[in-house]
Amino acid sequence: xxxxxxxxxxxxxxxxxxxxxxxxxxxxxxxxxxxxxxxxxxxxxxxxxxxxxxxxxxxxxxxxxxxxxxxxxxxxxxxxxxxxxxxxxxxxxxxxxxxxxxxxxxxxxxxxxxxxxxxxxxxxxxxxxxxxxxxxxxxxxxxxxxxxxxxxxxxxxxxxxxxxxxxxxxxxxxxxxxxxxxxxxxxxxxxxxxxxxxxxxxxxxxxxxxxxxxxxxxxxxxxxxxxxxxxxxxxxxxxxxxxxxxxxxxxxxxxxxxxxxxxxxxxxxxxxxxxxxxxxxxxxxxxxxxxxxxxxxxxxxxxxxxxxxxxxxxxxxxxxxxxxxxxxxxxxxxxxxxxxxxxxxxxxxxxxxxxxxxxxxxxxxxxxxxxxxxxxxxxxxxxxxxxxxxxxxxxxxxxxxxxxxxxxxxxxxxxxxxxxxxxxxxxxxxxxxxxxxxxxxxxxxxxxxxxxxxxxxxxxxxxxxxxxxxxxxxxxxxxxxxxxxxxxxxxxxxxxxxxxxxxxxxxxxxxxxxxxxxxxxxxxxxxxxxxxxxxxxxxxxxxxxxxxxxxxxxxxxxxxxxxxxxxxxxxxxxxxxxxxxxxxxxxx
Amino acid sequence: xxxxxxxxxxxxxxxxxxxxxxxxxxxxxxxxxxxxxxxxxxxxxxxxxxxxxxxxxxxxxxxxxxxxxxxxxxxxxxxxx
Numbered sequence: 014x015x016x017x018x019x020x021x022x023x024x025x026x027x028x029x030x031x032x033x034x035x036x037x038x039x040x041x042x043x044x045x046x047x048x049x050x051x052x053x054x055x056x057x058x059x060x061x062x063x064x065x066x067x068x069x070x071x072x073x074x075x076x077x078x079x080x081x082x083x084x085x086x087x088x089x090x091x092x093x094x095x096x097x098x099x100x101x102x103x104x105x106x107x108x109x110x111x112x113x114x115x116x117x118x119x120x121x122x123x124x125x126x127x128x129x130x131x132x133x134x135x136x137x138x139x140x141x142x143x144x145x146x147x148x149x150x151x152x153x154x155x156x157x158x159x160x161x162x163x164x165x166x167x168x169x170x171x172x173x174x175x176x177x178x179x180x181x182x183x184x185x186x187x188x189x190x191x192x193x194x195x196x197x198x199x200x201x202x203x204x205x206x207x208x209x210x211x212x213x214x215x216x217x218x219x220x221x222x223x224x225x226x227x228x229x230x231x232x233x234x235x236x237x238x239x240x241x242x243x244x245x246x247x248x249x250x251x252x253x254x255x256x257x258x259x260x261x262x263x264x265x266x267x268x269x270x271x272x273x274x275x276x277x278x279x280x281x282x283x284x285x286x287x288x289x290x291x292x293x294x295x296x297x298x299x300x301x302x303x304x305x306x307x308x309x310x311x312x313x314x315x316x317x318x319x320x321x322x323x324x325x326x327x328x329x330x331x332x333x334x335x336x337x338x339x340x341x342x343x344x345x346x347x348x349x350x351x352x353x354x355x356x357x358x359x360x361x362x363x364x365x366x367x368x369x370x371x372x373x374x375x376x377x378x379x380x381x382x383x384x385x386x387x388x389x390x391x392x393x394x395x396x397x398x399x400x401x402x403x404x405x406x407x408x409x410x411x412x413x414x415x416x417x418x419x420x421x422x423x424x425x426x427x428x429x430x431x432x433x434x435x436x437x438x439x440x441x442x443x444x445x446x447x448x449x450x451x452x453x454x455x456x457x458x459x460x461x462x463x464x465x466x467x468x469x470x471x472x473x474x475x476x477x478x479x480x481x482x483x484x485x486x487x488x489x490x491x492x493x494x495x496x497x498x499x500x501x502x503x504x505x506x507x508x509x510x511x512x513x514x515x516x517x518x519x520x521x522x523x524x525x526x527x528x529x530x531x532x533x534x535x536x537x538x539x540x541x542x543x544x545x546x547x548x549x550x551x552x553x554x555x556x557x558x559x560x561x562x563x564x565x566x567x568x569x570x571x572x573x574x575x576x577x578x579x580x581x582x583x584x585x586x587x588x589x590x591x592x593x594x595x596x597x598x599x600x601x
Numbered sequence: 602x603x604x605x606x607x608x609x610x611x612x613x614x615x616x617x618x619x620x621x622x623x624x625x626x627x628x629x630x631x632x633x634x635x636x637x638x639x640x641x642x643x644x645x646x647x648x649x650x651x652x653x654x655x656x657x658x659x660x661x662x663x664x665x666x667x668x669x670x671x672x673x674x675x676x677x678x679x680x681x682x
Contacts, residue, residue, distance in 0.1 A: 284662045
């Protein structure tokens with residue numbers, strides 16, 4: 014049996030060679046080749062070259078490394094980690110092709126490190142290496158956001174970094190407490206309950222939830238996704254939240270709290286999305302909303318719930334990448350993706366519109382697209398455990414997703430009832446042919462093909478790759494008809510209220526307001542009034558101390574000094590004596 | 602005949618809106634639809650769902666917007682202060 018090679022490590026280490034390749038074509042080929050090597054390793058693993066993969070939850074164990082008195086394991090190969098790794102690598106390839114014309118080598122390096130570290134986090138069996146690779150992914154993501162090079166991208170990159178360091182801190186605190194009390198370092202099922210003894214698991218869950226972008230700790234997500242680099246932010250959107258949800262699925266399946274958190278996340282993000290004017294921010298809110306479905310599926314925790322959650326992650330990575338690619342093409346061609354500045358682009362960007370629309374239909378769960386299969390699975394799981402309210406809210410979220418991604422976003426970006434785009438954009442467009450570069454279109458076609466293929470025929474290889482055997486049949490008359498009727502009436506309501514879904518040149522506050530306004534106020538309060546008060550207190554106490562010393566030395570000099578320090582000094586002495594007196598009396 | 606917006610709307614109203622309601626009633630009548638909750642059997646439940654949720658979402662968000670919507674340079678202005 015051959016020795017297994019870690020695909021994530023290969024991609025990460027290989028990334029550093031990119032800047033040294035001088036010839037441009039060779040460099041471009043190398044960038045795409047590297048994750049393809051990862052894909053080949055995964056295919057060989059699936060074929061059983063490195064040992065046959067047992068049924069989930071047992072796994073093949075590779076790359077064990079002794080560390081202190083623990084054993085780290087970088088290669089836990091089971092059906093769960095394999096399906097994640099596959100989709101990460103395939104979508105990584107699509108994104109790298111999409112960004113192939115990018116001239117900044119370091120963007121490609123950061124992208125490859127991000128893909129590689131995310132794949133490594135998925136394969137890690139122990140909590141330490143999971144955290145280690147998640148932190149590497151965070152670092153590379155920060156650079157990917159900064160590559161936009163604007164002032165706002167720098168600020169939001171920092172905010173992204175702080176949120177993820179906070180998540181890492183929570184996770185690390187939880188891990189240390191967990192390891193202290195149990196001695197186990199496995200990233201596996203954790204106990205759950207409501208008691209002080211479960212503290213480490215609360216910490217770990219908060220860490221995962223911040224990474225996953227759950228309400229109310231989601232605000233870093235639209236902030237970072239809308240200000241990051243034109244092509245580079247795509248990598249961040251696809252992997253970082255999903256690695257967090259992967260942790261939730263591994264550690265906390267069946268925790269009821271997650272069901273409600275997931276449902277609330279799915280709905281609230283949509284309310285905020287209505288008010289958005291920026292296409293990428295809107296996509297960011299949709300990623301949060303879909304993350305809600307996955308968290309909910311993990312919380313339901315039945316076989317179907319876990320399957321729904323995992324398959325929704327897989328499908329979501331594919332179509333969300335397509336959605337953001339659509340917004341990115343408009344941004345890279347016209348220089349803006351704000352609804353108030355675009356419109357009338359259809360004749361100039363036909364192909365990218367249709368490819369985008371495949372993503373839009375997929376995320377909404379229109380039959381024959383992959384979102385329909387995975388979303389129905391999660392919703393069915395909620396139905397089977399008899400949660401009517403969760404079911405209704407998830408259906409409501411489906412309606413909202415259709416409204417935004419299949420109606421609002423394409424209408425505002427490509428149409429707005431205009432034949433021609435605004436004059437300042439028209440200057441940047443060539444002629445009435447497709448303006449999108451060919452590599453971007455190829456990059457978009459890969460996820461578009463997967464969306465349709467997995468939607469039309471989910472049974473192979475998609476169902477085969479899921480961790481548990483799947484008996485779920487997505488295409489029943491009931492389901493297809495119900496969802497079609499729902500979408501027809503969603504369109505009707507959107508048509509009646511069409512004037513309200515146009516973009517407005519405004520900015521919407523989110524939960525990061527709490528940090529940015531009251532938080533800043535707290536900092537400035539600490540900086541000025543609190544410090545001034547502290548200095549005043551310091552001075553008064555010193556003055557009183559001087560008087561006391563002077564009294565002890567010579568009462569005559571002390572008496573002479575008294576009038577100067579009598580005010581606050583004596584007051585403080587009085588307070589201290591009163592407190593002392595109270596304690597003494599109470600003590601007796 | 603050229604396809605106008607008005608014509609498309611008429612097609613949408615008659616075939617899609619009307620058609621889905623009629624088809625839904627027929628499917629329900631012939632017992633072809635199988636649901637988990639009793640409220641899903643209300644005729645036109647999914648139609649109501651789609652319309653009402655969509656309307657709540659748009660109108661509710663506009664209501665929330667009274668507090669949440671700010672000018673684009675909201676944070677920059679605050680910082681300058």
